Amino acid sequence: MRLHREGNTIMLVTGLVLLALNLLAYYFLFSDNTTAIALLAVASLILFVLVVQFFRIPTRPLTTGEQHVVAPADGTIVVIEETDETEYFKSRRRQVSIFMSPLNVHVNRNPVTGVVRYFKYYPGKYLVAWHPKSSTENERTTVVIQLANGAEVLLRQIAGAVARRIIWYVKEGQPVEQGSEFGFIKFGSRVDVFLPLDADVKVAIGDRVKGGVTVLADMPA
Known part of the structure:
Protein backbone atom coordinates (compact mmCIF):
# COMPACT_ATOMS: atom_id res chain seq x y z
CA MET A 1 0.00 0.00 0.00
CA ARG A 2 1.06 3.57 -0.66
CA LEU A 3 -0.43 7.02 -0.06
CA HIS A 4 -1.77 9.22 -2.84
CA ARG A 5 0.00 12.47 -3.65
CA GLU A 6 -3.31 14.37 -3.41
CA GLY A 7 -3.19 13.89 0.34
CA ASN A 8 0.31 15.23 1.00
CA THR A 9 -0.70 18.78 1.95
CA ILE A 10 -3.80 17.74 3.91
CA MET A 11 -1.92 15.09 5.91
CA LEU A 12 0.97 17.47 6.66
CA VAL A 13 -1.30 20.31 7.79
CA THR A 14 -3.47 17.96 9.86
CA GLY A 15 -0.42 16.46 11.55
CA LEU A 16 1.08 19.86 12.37
CA VAL A 17 -2.20 21.24 13.74
CA LEU A 18 -2.76 18.20 15.92
CA LEU A 19 0.84 18.28 17.15
CA ALA A 20 0.52 21.96 18.05
CA LEU A 21 -2.77 21.34 19.83
CA ASN A 22 -1.28 18.51 21.88
CA LEU A 23 1.80 20.55 22.82
CA LEU A 24 -0.45 23.45 23.86
CA ALA A 25 -2.52 21.13 25.99
CA TYR A 26 0.54 19.48 27.56
CA TYR A 27 2.31 22.69 28.52
CA PHE A 28 -0.57 25.09 29.15
CA LEU A 29 -4.15 23.85 29.04
CA PHE A 30 -3.99 20.51 30.89
CA SER A 31 -0.51 20.52 32.39
CA ASP A 32 -1.80 18.98 35.63
CA ASN A 33 -4.37 16.64 34.09
CA THR A 34 -2.70 13.57 32.62
CA THR A 35 -6.05 11.95 31.80
CA ALA A 36 -7.13 14.87 29.61
CA ILE A 37 -3.74 14.91 27.89
CA ALA A 38 -3.95 11.18 27.18
CA LEU A 39 -7.51 11.41 25.84
CA LEU A 40 -6.56 14.28 23.55
CA ALA A 41 -3.55 12.36 22.28
CA VAL A 42 -5.66 9.29 21.51
CA ALA A 43 -8.36 11.37 19.79
CA SER A 44 -5.71 13.16 17.74
CA LEU A 45 -4.14 9.88 16.67
CA ILE A 46 -7.52 8.46 15.61
CA LEU A 47 -8.32 11.59 13.61
CA PHE A 48 -4.94 11.54 11.88
CA VAL A 49 -5.30 7.85 10.99
CA LEU A 50 -8.76 8.54 9.52
CA VAL A 51 -7.36 11.34 7.37
CA VAL A 52 -4.44 9.19 6.20
CA GLN A 53 -6.69 6.27 5.24
CA PHE A 54 -8.64 8.55 2.88
CA PHE A 55 -5.54 8.69 0.68
CA ARG A 56 -4.44 5.07 0.70
CA ILE A 57 -3.81 3.18 -2.52
CA PRO A 58 -3.86 -0.55 -1.78
CA THR A 59 -1.78 -2.92 -3.88
CA ARG A 60 -4.15 -5.10 -5.89
CA PRO A 61 -4.11 -7.06 -9.18
CA LEU A 62 -6.10 -5.09 -11.77
CA THR A 63 -8.64 -6.66 -14.11
CA THR A 64 -8.17 -6.11 -17.84
CA GLY A 65 -10.08 -7.15 -20.92
CA GLU A 66 -11.36 -5.41 -24.05
CA GLN A 67 -14.93 -6.50 -23.40
Whole structure:
Protein backbone atom coordinates (compact mmCIF):
# COMPACT_ATOMS: atom_id res chain seq x y z
CA MET A 1 0.00 0.00 0.00
CA ARG A 2 1.06 3.57 -0.66
CA LEU A 3 -0.43 7.02 -0.06
CA HIS A 4 -1.77 9.22 -2.84
CA ARG A 5 0.00 12.47 -3.65
CA GLU A 6 -3.31 14.37 -3.41
CA GLY A 7 -3.19 13.89 0.34
CA ASN A 8 0.31 15.23 1.00
CA THR A 9 -0.70 18.78 1.95
CA ILE A 10 -3.80 17.74 3.91
CA MET A 11 -1.92 15.09 5.91
CA LEU A 12 0.97 17.47 6.66
CA VAL A 13 -1.30 20.31 7.79
CA THR A 14 -3.47 17.96 9.86
CA GLY A 15 -0.42 16.46 11.55
CA LEU A 16 1.08 19.86 12.37
CA VAL A 17 -2.20 21.24 13.74
CA LEU A 18 -2.76 18.20 15.92
CA LEU A 19 0.84 18.28 17.15
CA ALA A 20 0.52 21.96 18.05
CA LEU A 21 -2.77 21.34 19.83
CA ASN A 22 -1.28 18.51 21.88
CA LEU A 23 1.80 20.55 22.82
CA LEU A 24 -0.45 23.45 23.86
CA ALA A 25 -2.52 21.13 25.99
CA TYR A 26 0.54 19.48 27.56
CA TYR A 27 2.31 22.69 28.52
CA PHE A 28 -0.57 25.09 29.15
CA LEU A 29 -4.15 23.85 29.04
CA PHE A 30 -3.99 20.51 30.89
CA SER A 31 -0.51 20.52 32.39
CA ASP A 32 -1.80 18.98 35.63
CA ASN A 33 -4.37 16.64 34.09
CA THR A 34 -2.70 13.57 32.62
CA THR A 35 -6.05 11.95 31.80
CA ALA A 36 -7.13 14.87 29.61
CA ILE A 37 -3.74 14.91 27.89
CA ALA A 38 -3.95 11.18 27.18
CA LEU A 39 -7.51 11.41 25.84
CA LEU A 40 -6.56 14.28 23.55
CA ALA A 41 -3.55 12.36 22.28
CA VAL A 42 -5.66 9.29 21.51
CA ALA A 43 -8.36 11.37 19.79
CA SER A 44 -5.71 13.16 17.74
CA LEU A 45 -4.14 9.88 16.67
CA ILE A 46 -7.52 8.46 15.61
CA LEU A 47 -8.32 11.59 13.61
CA PHE A 48 -4.94 11.54 11.88
CA VAL A 49 -5.30 7.85 10.99
CA LEU A 50 -8.76 8.54 9.52
CA VAL A 51 -7.36 11.34 7.37
CA VAL A 52 -4.44 9.19 6.20
CA GLN A 53 -6.69 6.27 5.24
CA PHE A 54 -8.64 8.55 2.88
CA PHE A 55 -5.54 8.69 0.68
CA ARG A 56 -4.44 5.07 0.70
CA ILE A 57 -3.81 3.18 -2.52
CA PRO A 58 -3.86 -0.55 -1.78
CA THR A 59 -1.78 -2.92 -3.88
CA ARG A 60 -4.15 -5.10 -5.89
CA PRO A 61 -4.11 -7.06 -9.18
CA LEU A 62 -6.10 -5.09 -11.77
CA THR A 63 -8.64 -6.66 -14.11
CA THR A 64 -8.17 -6.11 -17.84
CA GLY A 65 -10.08 -7.15 -20.92
CA GLU A 66 -11.36 -5.41 -24.05
CA GLN A 67 -14.93 -6.50 -23.40
CA HIS A 68 -14.91 -5.55 -19.70
CA VAL A 69 -16.06 -2.29 -18.16
CA VAL A 70 -14.23 -2.33 -14.83
CA ALA A 71 -15.37 -0.39 -11.76
CA PRO A 72 -13.83 3.11 -11.77
CA ALA A 73 -14.04 3.41 -7.98
CA ASP A 74 -14.37 1.50 -4.74
CA GLY A 75 -17.80 1.64 -3.13
CA THR A 76 -21.35 0.31 -3.19
CA ILE A 77 -23.65 -0.03 -6.20
CA VAL A 78 -26.61 2.27 -5.54
CA VAL A 79 -28.16 2.69 -9.01
CA ILE A 80 -28.70 0.36 -11.97
CA GLU A 81 -31.29 1.76 -14.33
CA GLU A 82 -32.12 2.76 -17.88
CA THR A 83 -32.16 6.54 -18.13
CA ASP A 84 -31.86 9.51 -20.48
CA GLU A 85 -28.29 10.84 -20.61
CA THR A 86 -28.85 14.46 -21.62
CA GLU A 87 -25.37 16.00 -21.64
CA TYR A 88 -23.44 14.05 -24.27
CA PHE A 89 -25.35 11.10 -25.74
CA LYS A 90 -28.79 12.75 -25.54
CA SER A 91 -30.35 9.30 -25.67
CA ARG A 92 -31.17 6.33 -23.48
CA ARG A 93 -28.30 4.64 -21.67
CA ARG A 94 -27.85 2.15 -18.85
CA GLN A 95 -26.57 3.89 -15.72
CA VAL A 96 -24.55 2.15 -13.00
CA SER A 97 -23.66 4.33 -9.99
CA ILE A 98 -21.09 3.69 -7.26
CA PHE A 99 -21.36 5.46 -3.90
CA MET A 100 -17.98 6.11 -2.28
CA SER A 101 -18.12 6.47 1.51
CA PRO A 102 -15.37 8.29 3.46
CA LEU A 103 -13.96 4.85 4.32
CA ASN A 104 -13.51 3.76 0.70
CA VAL A 105 -10.40 4.14 -1.44
CA HIS A 106 -10.84 7.44 -3.31
CA VAL A 107 -8.77 6.84 -6.45
CA ASN A 108 -10.79 6.84 -9.69
CA ARG A 109 -9.61 4.53 -12.48
CA ASN A 110 -10.33 4.30 -16.20
CA PRO A 111 -12.85 1.47 -16.68
CA VAL A 112 -11.83 0.82 -20.29
CA THR A 113 -8.95 1.41 -22.70
CA GLY A 114 -9.57 4.04 -25.34
CA VAL A 115 -9.38 7.75 -26.17
CA VAL A 116 -11.00 10.60 -24.23
CA ARG A 117 -13.47 12.15 -26.68
CA TYR A 118 -15.17 14.57 -24.30
CA PHE A 119 -14.39 16.23 -20.98
CA LYS A 120 -16.16 18.95 -19.02
CA TYR A 121 -15.98 20.25 -15.44
CA TYR A 122 -18.97 21.82 -13.68
CA PRO A 123 -18.78 23.76 -10.41
CA GLY A 124 -21.87 23.25 -8.31
CA LYS A 125 -23.56 22.41 -5.04
CA TYR A 126 -22.62 19.78 -2.45
CA LEU A 127 -25.83 17.83 -1.94
CA VAL A 128 -25.49 14.37 -0.39
CA ALA A 129 -24.33 11.98 -3.09
CA TRP A 130 -27.53 9.90 -3.06
CA HIS A 131 -29.75 12.97 -3.58
CA PRO A 132 -31.69 12.64 -6.91
CA LYS A 133 -30.40 16.04 -8.10
CA SER A 134 -26.74 15.47 -7.21
CA SER A 135 -25.97 14.21 -10.74
CA THR A 136 -27.05 17.52 -12.28
CA GLU A 137 -26.50 20.12 -9.55
CA ASN A 138 -23.36 19.08 -7.64
CA GLU A 139 -19.76 19.82 -8.53
CA ARG A 140 -18.92 17.20 -11.14
CA THR A 141 -16.95 16.19 -14.20
CA THR A 142 -18.01 14.27 -17.28
CA VAL A 143 -15.54 12.08 -19.19
CA VAL A 144 -16.35 10.10 -22.33
CA ILE A 145 -13.96 7.35 -23.44
CA GLN A 146 -14.23 5.85 -26.92
CA LEU A 147 -13.13 2.24 -27.28
CA ALA A 148 -11.27 0.83 -30.29
CA ASN A 149 -14.54 -0.54 -31.72
CA GLY A 150 -16.16 2.89 -31.61
CA ALA A 151 -18.37 2.29 -28.56
CA GLU A 152 -18.33 4.98 -25.87
CA VAL A 153 -18.53 4.90 -22.07
CA LEU A 154 -19.38 8.02 -20.06
CA LEU A 155 -18.09 8.57 -16.51
CA ARG A 156 -19.30 11.25 -14.16
CA GLN A 157 -17.43 12.16 -10.95
CA ILE A 158 -19.87 13.74 -8.51
CA ALA A 159 -18.89 15.58 -5.34
CA GLY A 160 -21.00 14.99 -2.23
CA ALA A 161 -21.69 16.67 1.10
CA VAL A 162 -18.23 15.78 2.44
CA ALA A 163 -16.22 15.89 -0.80
CA ARG A 164 -15.35 19.45 -1.75
CA ARG A 165 -12.84 18.95 -4.51
CA ILE A 166 -12.71 16.79 -7.61
CA ILE A 167 -9.36 16.06 -9.25
CA TRP A 168 -8.89 14.80 -12.82
CA TYR A 169 -5.86 13.84 -14.89
CA VAL A 170 -7.36 13.47 -18.36
CA LYS A 171 -8.14 15.77 -21.27
CA GLU A 172 -9.83 15.47 -24.64
CA GLY A 173 -7.82 13.53 -27.21
CA GLN A 174 -5.75 11.70 -24.60
CA PRO A 175 -5.37 7.91 -24.88
CA VAL A 176 -6.05 6.10 -21.58
CA GLU A 177 -5.47 2.57 -20.36
CA GLN A 178 -7.89 0.44 -18.41
CA GLY A 179 -7.08 0.56 -14.69
CA SER A 180 -4.90 3.69 -14.83
CA GLU A 181 -5.84 6.69 -12.69
CA PHE A 182 -8.12 9.27 -14.25
CA GLY A 183 -8.96 11.23 -11.11
CA PHE A 184 -9.55 11.51 -7.39
CA ILE A 185 -12.47 12.72 -5.26
CA LYS A 186 -11.35 13.97 -1.87
CA PHE A 187 -13.32 12.38 0.99
CA GLY A 188 -15.75 10.33 -1.03
CA SER A 189 -18.82 10.81 -3.18
CA ARG A 190 -20.14 9.04 -6.25
CA VAL A 191 -19.18 7.93 -9.76
CA ASP A 192 -21.82 7.30 -12.45
CA VAL A 193 -21.10 5.10 -15.46
CA PHE A 194 -23.32 5.30 -18.57
CA LEU A 195 -23.25 2.25 -20.84
CA PRO A 196 -24.97 1.15 -24.06
CA LEU A 197 -28.39 -0.38 -23.43
CA ASP A 198 -27.18 -3.78 -24.64
CA ALA A 199 -24.24 -3.90 -22.20
CA ASP A 200 -24.36 -6.99 -19.99
CA VAL A 201 -24.36 -5.66 -16.41
CA LYS A 202 -22.57 -8.00 -13.98
CA VAL A 203 -23.37 -6.32 -10.65
CA ALA A 204 -26.48 -5.79 -8.55
CA ILE A 205 -27.76 -3.08 -6.22
CA GLY A 206 -25.92 -3.27 -2.90
CA ASP A 207 -22.83 -5.01 -4.28
CA ARG A 208 -19.50 -3.73 -2.98
CA VAL A 209 -17.03 -3.17 -5.79
CA LYS A 210 -13.31 -2.46 -6.04
CA GLY A 211 -11.92 0.09 -8.45
CA GLY A 212 -9.86 -1.50 -11.21
CA VAL A 213 -10.88 -4.99 -10.13
CA THR A 214 -14.65 -5.60 -10.22
CA VAL A 215 -16.24 -6.03 -13.66
CA LEU A 216 -19.34 -3.79 -13.85
CA ALA A 217 -20.43 -4.95 -17.28
CA ASP A 218 -19.36 -6.55 -20.52
CA MET A 219 -19.68 -4.49 -23.69
CA PRO A 220 -21.54 -5.96 -26.68
CA ALA A 221 -19.33 -7.60 -29.31
